[in-house]
Amino acid sequence: MNDKKKNLDNREVFIKGLSDNIVKSAVDIVKIDPTKKQITEITDTVTERLQYESSSLLNEAVTKLHPDSLSEMLPEEKVERNFERFGKNFRYQHMLMFVSVIILIITGMPLKFPEFGLSKFIVIDLLGGLHNSTFIHRIGAVGLIIVGIWHVIYSLGSRVGRRDFFLMVPNLKDAADFMGTMRYYIGKSKSGPKFDRFSFIEKFDYWAVYWGMVIMIGSGAIMWYKELFPKYFYDIGREMHSDEGLLATLSIVIWHFYNVHFNPEVFPMSWTWWHGQLTESEMKHHHPLEYEAIIKKESQDIIDQSKSESKGNN
Template sequence: MARIEHLILLISFTILAITGLPQKYPANSFADSVIVFLGGIETVRIIHRWAAFALMAGSVYHLFTGAYRSLVRRERMRMLPQRKDVRDWWDTVRYNLGFTSEPPKMAKFNFGEKIEYWAVVWGTAIMAITGFMLWNPLATTAVLPGQFIPAALAAHGGEAVLAVLSILIWHLYNVLVKQRNFSIFSGNLPRHQMEEEHALELERLESGGEIWPGGSLQGVARRQRIFLVVSVIVGGLMIAGLIWAFTFEETAITTIPRVTREIFTPLGTPMP
């Protein structure tokens, strides 16, 4: 499940970044060549919006799987930040700098992963809201002050840079540079990597812990039925809302009307 979500996120995020950043830096010639390569600014915008649609759909999907796992299967939400994460971070820094010889033992989701996850949640929320505002400025200004539009543009651009830089520096370092970690594609993590990054989870699993701890299958069938009904209704509404949001308003006329006027109106008097 998480692998599919990651793939959706990976593809849509990359497309959004490729089609979005050149729009933020139109004066940059490389940005321009990207836009040319993709078929012009209007095409780029359309691609950007479809990618946004994919990202939104992926986010909805994630919300549903998350809801299913926590509400139906009653799994513990182990992605939530804990006090231990701060300690783990501090210990990691000390370990890296050589102040201690023991690395911290971290759980299934270590502090770095949690930072990333919540950064994505935060970033996606920001991007979705500001993106909607930019896409539908008339509807937005019917409710909010006009200044929210340029502010949304600023936030959309700022958040984009923040997200891309974070991914490039933090995520790609951790999964590609430091060591090649393709577990998100394969579903398997080599033992030495698990020892290094998730020692606590390894210990827990090896001591017979459940893969999905906290799950309770008691009455799960009933919850599943409820969930199915609710999710179909809510999901349908969300997809409808998404489509509605994407075709929300006719922001501007598509063609500036051409004004025809007589230009030859001679004076009939001699030249000055």
């Protein structure tokens, strides 16, 4: 135990020294006189990176020595860093959306299945009759419409929103990834495909919601203002609203709940919707391409920053 601790301490001291050395060399190369703040910032980044690399090299070394007992023999030290997956704006969109959708499902499903006792209990006993339940359904509808408009503005107007929207567009890699996942599932390959910021599964989820929003809001609006249209508009709207409502509900309960609740990896719930964060290992596991890009960009930024600052100083 003491030996382990000693080794860890030694390594930390060594890493500290190494990062100081690296920064000093960098300063020598660019031949400028950096501020103290700059030095600490850059040193911290380098230290963090070295700590991470040293621990992953340690893992590798352990695996090579003793392939079976990786998880047990790993030292407890872990330098985990969090990555922001969803910004505040996006998380608020999701919160308003799920509150609205829960309201809509609770007040909508009983009208699709009126013969069930539970439906009658919800509408008659819990909500006090059809008049109240349809009113509450409309409150949920307003919530969903606000989310829809908000998201379109976010996707067009904000930098992150625009970037994410374009990353959501399906491409050939998604088809390849799907095949790769299938091969992984049936055991033809040892590991699944490497995903970027949005995997084909997440793209499917996103566009499924997009389709659902268009159908539900469109048909719902026709039913809300039915008197303005010929009756067959209402009949078509009602049929679509009813069918798509069931499809959406089942998709959410089966597919979305599996991914974010019942999946053994996240059970009972992934908290990303609340804090927006993914841990480093989650990032490396689920979004390796995005992770690599982030790390690469960060290193590049450090170099660029010091370069531009040296220019400014000259």
